[in-house]
Amino acid sequence: MTIDRTKAPDYKTIDSIEYIKANPLTLDNNIQLFTIHVGYQEVIKLDFIFEAGEWVQNASLISEYTVNMLQEGTQKFAASELAEKLDYLGAYIYYSSTKHTNVISVYTLSKHIIETLGIIEDIIKRPIFPEHRFSVYNGKKLQQYIIESQKVEVISQQIFSKNLFGNNHPYGISASTESFEKINLNHLISFHQTNIRSNNCKIIAAGMVDEQVIQAINKYFGGNDWACTTEKPALSWQKEPSNNYKQYLEKPDAVQSAIRIGKELVNKHHPDFPALQVFNTVFGGYFSSRLMTNIREDKGYTYGIGSGLVSHREAGYFVIVSQVGKDVYQKALHEIYYELEKLQKELIPDEELQLVKNYMMGTILRNFDGAFALSENLKTLLEYNIGYEYYDNFIQIVRNVSSTDLQAIAISYFKDQQLYEVIAG
Amino acid sequence: MLDIKKFTLENGLRIIVNEDFSTPFSVMNILYDVGSKDEDPEKTGFAHLFEHLMFGGSVNIPIYDIPLQRVGGENNAFTNTDITNYHITLPTENIETAFWLESDRMLNLDFSQKNLDTQKNVVIEEFKQRYLNKPYGDVWLYLRPLSYKVHPYQWPTIGKEISHIQKATLNDVKDFFYAHYAPNNAIMVLSGSVTFETVKQLSEKWFAPIPTRNVIPRNLPKEPEQKEHRRLTIERNVPFDSIYLTFHMCDRMDKNYHASDLISDILSNGKSSRLYQNLVQKKKLFSEINAYISGEMDEGLFIFSGNLMKGVPLITAEKAIWDEIEKLKNGYVFEYELVKVRKKK
Numbered sequence: 074m075t076i077d078r079t080k081a082p083d084y085k086t087i088d089s090i091e092y093i094k095a096n097p098l099t100l101d102n103n104i105q106l107f108t109i110h111v112g113y114q115e116v117i118k119l120d121f122i123f124e125a126g127e128w129v130q131n132a133s134l135i136s137e138y139t140v141n142m143l144q145e146g147t148q149k150f151a152a153s154e155l156a157e158k159l160d161y162l163g164a165y166i167y168y169s170s171t172k173h174t175n176v177i178s179v180y181t182l183s184k185h186i187i188e189t190l191g192i193i194e195d196i197i198k199r200p201i202f203p204e205h206r207f208s209v210y211n212g213k214k215l216q217q218y219i220i221e222s223q224k225v226e227v228i229s230q231q232i233f234s235k236n237l238f239g240n241n242h243p244y245g246i247s248a249s250t251e252s253f254e255k256i257n258l259n260h261l262i263s264f265h266q267t268n269i270r271s272n273n274c275k276i277i278a279a280g281m282v283d284e285q286v287i288q289a290i291n292k293y294f295g296g297n298d299w300a301c302t303t304e305k306p307a308l309s310w311q312k313e314p315s316n317n318y319k320q321y322l323e324k325p326d327a328v329q330s331a332i333r334i335g336k337e338l339v340n341k342h343h344p345d346f347p348a349l350q351v352f353n354t355v356f357g358g359y360f361s362s363r364l365m366t367n368i369r370e371d372k373g374y375t376y377g378i379g380s381g382l383v384s385h386r387e388a389g390y391f392v393i394v395s396q397v398g399k400d401v402y403q404k405a406l407h408e409i410y411y412e413l414e415k416l417q418k419e420l421i422p423d424e425e426l427q428l429v430k431n432y433m434m435g436t437i438l439r440n441f442d443g444a445f446a447l448s449e450n451l452k453t454l455l456e457y458n459i460g461y462e463y464y465d466n467f468i469q470i471v472r473n474v475s476s477t478d479l480q481a482i483a484i485s486y487f488k489d490q491q492l493y494e495v496i497a498g
Numbered sequence: 499m500l501d502i503k504k505f506t507l508e509n510g511l512r513i514i515v516n517e518d519f520s521t522p523f524s525v526m527n528i529l530y531d532v533g534s535k536d537e538d539p540e541k542t543g544f545a546h547l548f549e550h551l552m553f554g555g556s557v558n559i560p561i562y563d564i565p566l567q568r569v570g571g572e573n574n575a576f577t578n579t580d581i582t583n584y585h586i587t588l589p590t591e592n593i594e595t596a597f598w599l600e601s602d603r604m605l606n607l608d609f610s611q612k613n614l615d616t617q618k619n620v621v622i623e624e625f626k627q628r629y630l631n632k633p634y635g636d637v638w639l640y641l642r643p644l645s646y647k648v649h650p651y652q653w654p655t656i657g658k659e660i661s662h663i664q665k666a667t668l669n670d671v672k673d674f675f676y677a678h679y680a681p682n683n684a685i686m687v688l689s690g691s692v693t694f695e696t697v698k699q700l701s702e703k704w705f706a707p708i709p710t711r712n713v714i715p716r717n718l719p720k721e722p723e724q725k726e727h728r729r730l731t732i733e734r735n736v737p738f739d740s741i742y743l744t745f746h747m748c749d750r751m752d753k754n755y756h757a758s759d760l761i762s763d764i765l766s767n768g769k770s771s772r773l774y775q776n777l778v779q780k781k782k783l784f785s786e787i788n789a790y791i792s793g794e795m796d797e798g799l800f801i802f803s804g805n806l807m808k809g810v811p812l813i814t815a816e817k818a819i820w821d822e823i824e825k826l827k828n829g830y831v832f833e834y835e836l837v838k839v840r841k842k843k
Contacts, residue, residue, distance in 0.1 A: 076703060078558040078602055082594035084569040113520060144769070152779075156770030161834065163841040209779055212807060216785040219737045220805075223633050326735065329623065329631045360572075361563050373619025376627050396627050428568050435570025435589060442521050498631070 087434040090468055092441040094461055095277070095451050098287065100295035102271050107451055108287065109279040111444040117186055117280040118445050119290075120452060121177040121197060124275075125268035127243045128173050128386075129308060132260065133252040137170040138210070139264040140177065144168070145206040148199040152206055155192065164189045166196070172243055172385050174456065175268065183281045187289050194293040197269060202261050215253040225324060225331035226396060228497040232320060233333040236493045237390055239313025244385055270301035275455055279448035312388070315493070322497040330402040330498030332395045334409060336490060338382060340389030341457050345482060346382070347470035349391075352479050353382050354429050355421055356412065357393060361428070363412045364393070372408065374401045386457060391486075399498055406494070416483040420476040433471050437464075503694050507701060509710045510682025515697045516689040524690030526586045526596040528604075531685075532678035533580040534657075535650040535718060535796070543657020546577040547621050547666060548674055552584065554613035556603035569595045577655050580795045590691040594700055601704035604684065607675060609668055621663050625656050633736040644730050645744045645799055649721040651792075680711035721746065721797060738785070739812055743802040743819060750795045758791055758800060763839035764831060765789035765822065770838070772822060773804075782807055783815050 095107040130136045144166065146152045159166060164181040177197060181189040221227045231247040238245030271294070278290060314337070339346055350358075357364035357380025364378045378395035397405040421429075440446055454463060503515045534545045552575070553562045566573055571588030586596045629635045638654050646652035657663055686705070688697045724746060748754045766773045766789040773787045787804035806815050 076707070078598070078605070081565050081568075082592075082598050084592040084595055085589075087570050087589060153770060153775055156768060157834070157838070160768050160770045160838045160842060206779070209782060212782070213778070213785040216738055216805065216808065220633050223737065225631065327631055328626045359567065361561075361567055369620055370616060373616040374623070376620055376624040396623075396631070398623055398626065428564060431570050432567040432572075435567075435572065438522065438570065438589065439572075439587070442523060 086431055087438055088472070090434070090438050090441055090464075092450075092464075093447060095447070100276075100291045102295050102297050102300070104271055104274050104276060104294060106276045106278065106287070106290060107455075108282045109277065109444050109447045109451070110282045111447060112280050115183045115281060117181055117183055117278060117282060117286065118448060119179040119181075119193070119279075120277040120448060121179075121193075121294075122275045122277070122452065122455060123175040123177075123269055124173065124273050125175045125264070126171050126173045128310075129268060129305075130243075130260075130264065132255060133246060133248040134214075134256050135260045135264050136175060138214075138256060139261045139269070140168040140170055140175045142202055142207065142210060142261060143177070143196045143200045143265075143269075145210065146201050146203045147195040148201060149195050150192075152203070155196065158192055159189075162189055162192075164192075166193070176452075183286075186286055190289050190293045197294075198299045200265065202258050202265075204258060207258050207261070211253060211256065215250065218248065218250070218253065225327055225329065225498040226394075228322060228324070229331040229333045229495045232322070232497070233335065233392070233493060233495045236315040236317060236320070236495065237335070237337055238388070239311070239315070242310045242312050244388060245312075267301055267303065267305060271297070271299045272301055273305075277448045277451055277455075279444040318491050319494045320496070322495075324498050327498035328399055329396045330399050330496050332397060332402065332405065332409075333392060333495045334406075334492050335380075335390055335392035336492050338389050338391040338486065340384040340386070341453075341459070341463070343389075345486075346384070346389075347467045348474050348478055348482050349382055349486065350467075351426075351429060351433065351471055351474050352416070352482050353380055353391070354433055355425065355479070356380055356416060359429070359432055363416070364395075364409065367412055368395070368397075368405055368408050372401075372404070374398060374405045374408075378405075378409075396498075402496060402498075406496075413483075413487055417480065417488050420480055423476065426476055426479070430471055430474075434468075437468060437471070505698065507681065507706050509706060509708055510680075511701070511705050511708075512685045513697065513701055514685065514687045515692075515694045516687070517691070517693060518689060519691045521690055522589055523587055524590040524593050524596075524688060524692040526588075526593070526600060527687040527689075528584045528600055529685045529687075530582045530584075530679060531580075531683045532582055533578055534653065534655040535579050536678065536716065537650065537653075539650070539653070540662070541666070541670060542653045542659075542662045543621070543625075543655070544662075544666065544670070544674055545582055545678075546655050546657070547617065547663055548671065549575050549577045549582050549584075550617040550621055551607065551609075551613060551671060552603055554610065554617065555608040556599075557606040557608055559599065559602050560608070562599060562603065565595060566599060571595065578794075579651055579655055593688075593692050593696065594704075597700045597704040600686075601708060604679060604681060604705070605708050609672055609675075611668055614666065614668055614671060618663055618666060621656075622660055625660055625663070629654075629656060633734070634740055636734075637732075637740075637742060640730060640732060641742055641744060644728050645746070646721055648719045649796065650718060651721075651794060651796065651798070676711060677714060680713050681705060681708050682710050683713045718796065738808055739806045739810075739815075741802075741804050741806065741812060741815055741819070743816075745800040747791060747798055747800045749797045750793070759793075760836070760839050761826065762789045762791050762800065763842060764835050765826075767839060767842060772825075773819075776822065777804070777815075777818050781818060783810050783818050787819075 095109045098106045127136050162185045167178045169176045235245045240246050368374050368378050375395050375397045380393040383390050500516050506512050537544045569592035573586040575584045643652045747758050777783050777787050784804040785807055789802050791800050792798040802819050
């Protein structure tokens with residue numbers, strides 16, 4: 074049998090995406106619990122999502138430190154006991170602090186769910202933030218910070234955020250060495266008392282979540298013993314964008330320059346967001362993007378270049394990121410601007426747009442594959458307080474947007490717009 | 499447990515199938531039994547450079563990525579000291595595209611000077627980004643030759659130096675392909691909602707016509723027993739001191755391999771591990787410390803690496819690591835420690 078290897082096999086495009094929606098429940102204390110009962114592997118993932126994050130902290134590091142130090146000792150258990158017990162159960166906990174939330178994520182075997190919940194309850198409700206653990210943690214974080222601050226990509230990222238949003242806004246500020254000197258235990262205790270509370274909490278349970286698991290979650294977290302009694306102040310922050318659009322920070326010993334170019338842009342709430350995502354994918358959002366094809370695959374100036382739309386709850390931005398040889402950074406900049414202008418001047422060829430749409434549909438399908446992926450999607454919806462119709466609309470726009478639409482998008486968001494440009498290295 | 503089925507094509511390609519109908523996707527993974535240990539000591543970094551060239555078009559398909567993205571798929575690859583590995587994830591109904599793409603580049607590449615020149619630059623930028631342009635990035639460029647004097651694990655996969663990558667010629671590249679890229683030097687895995695029957699039929703169609711190649715049997719020098727203590731001090735403009743200790747250990751097929759892995763877990767996997775509890779929390783000597791195994795096929799390394807807290811003398815930090823090693827040698831591993839690290843696996 075001879076086969077024609079020059080001809081691609083037939084394929085099907087993904088025209089619709091079926092996915093399972095979460096089941097909303099309410100615990101006895103009114104905490105919303107979303108269950109995603111999918112899968113056959115004996116693992117459960119729990120996300121405890123607290124409405125807080127960097128938005129509500131009154132100095133850098135507090136939000137991050139508070140959640141990360143939950144595991145450093147509770148009223149019942151010393152830190153070492155907690156670690157031993159969780160390791161022994163084969164459970165993993167991840168603590169994260171985002172701009173608007175604090176999330177405690179737990180992976181555990183279904184058969185150990187009850188024991189794990191008992192430990193998590195103690196960690197979330199009754200941490201004691203021991204002084205000696207705090208000083209070790211703070212010393213460690215300071216050293217990590219000092220090492221990170223030497224990296225050109227970190228330097229450019231910090232300055233870029235500051236230029237977009239200013240130093241008095243949670244989206245613009247970065248920690249400094251001073252932040253590590255100023256932070257103390259009282260900040261953490263107070264942040265925990267105000268924010269890591271039942272009336273500030275939502276829970277997602279994904280995996281083998283049966284009735285027994287739901288009851289156990291209610292038993293440990295459905296009580297009125299961990300509400301916040303004090304009033305939470307409403308906070309608003311003033312954006313202070315910089316007038317300094319181009320910054321170059323020389324780092325004499327660097328062999329590469331880190332580039333960040335971008336501007337403030339709409340977030341997920343805006344109707345143009347899905348079309349902008351398609352635009353961004355064409356421009357710098359996948360391996361065969363315009364930026365990768367030109368600057369890596371044709372010129373060899375970099376190991377990688379990409380662009381992205383970063384959406385936060387109150388604002389969003391567009392950013393192009395790369396590290397390029399120090400000797401070619403100006404050439405790379407020239408090519409970046411050339412590609413951005415080309416999308417304003419010329420229509421995207423049909424074949425390329427179809428390719429991007431197919432690729433994006435594959436990515437969306439992957440993002441809905443499995444219980445844990447579904448719980449990540451739900452987390453996004455909760456973050457923006459939007460429903461599943463967001464995804465249905467997104468998919469419709471990805472499928473139907475035209476080259477003409479995308480050119481209009483490129484013009485309206487980028488024509489004659491000054492971009493912030495930060496080069497470090 | 500995974501449900502695994504295996505078969506081998508006449509040309510020697512070994513195929514492993516795991517059916518899993520809980521997902522609309524399938525994965526194709528192809529492992530070539532070639533890594534940086536198979537390189538000429540004067541032409542290092544080649545296996546990895548070659549991995550980049552594998553995306554530059556094959557004999558019948560000018561660009562690799564586009565047809566895959568068109569069917570909703572994605573791919574990646576990596577090279578290490580032992581193997582070069584390529585994987586694709588795509589919707590199962592388009593699985594034949596993966597067979598088409600991967601069989602064509604196993605059959606033959608479209609070797610072009612332009613692609614070689616570009617990818618040499620890309621890899622040099624990768625070298626700079628990962629090894630030169632960040633604090634402590636170059637440690638392994640020194641630690642490998644200190645640990646190995648004979649075995650080719652003495653250079654890192656990225657290569658000994660940038661000049662080796664710069665000097666690569668199209669002929670070098672072709673020789674490398676025919677010496678190592680062959681159905682009889684590869685293992686292919688299909689996993690996902692693809693059936694065993696489909697895999698059999700598509701493998702016969704796309705891979706069976708690829709001829710067996712003459713792969714020269716590997717004959718690597720064995721690293722002799724290390725008889726003396728070796729020490730290297732590197733001064734760099736970095737914020738804090740760091741320390742690395744390596745010990746020779748068994749190969750991956752040895753009966754002690756998994757025991758070594760468990761020992762590294764007892765020492766440093768998680769917050770309840772010994773090094774974290776004793777050297778970070780109690781003695782406050784390190785901001786970070788790890789013990790791990792290199793996991794290589796031939797006799798590998800058991801590695802300690804740590805970043806010291808400011809002001810801690812190197813000698814104090816080093817002694818603390820040796821003390822932990824002595825405790826393990828002379829003392830006792832508690833039953834609960836062993837149960838714990840077993841469960842984590």
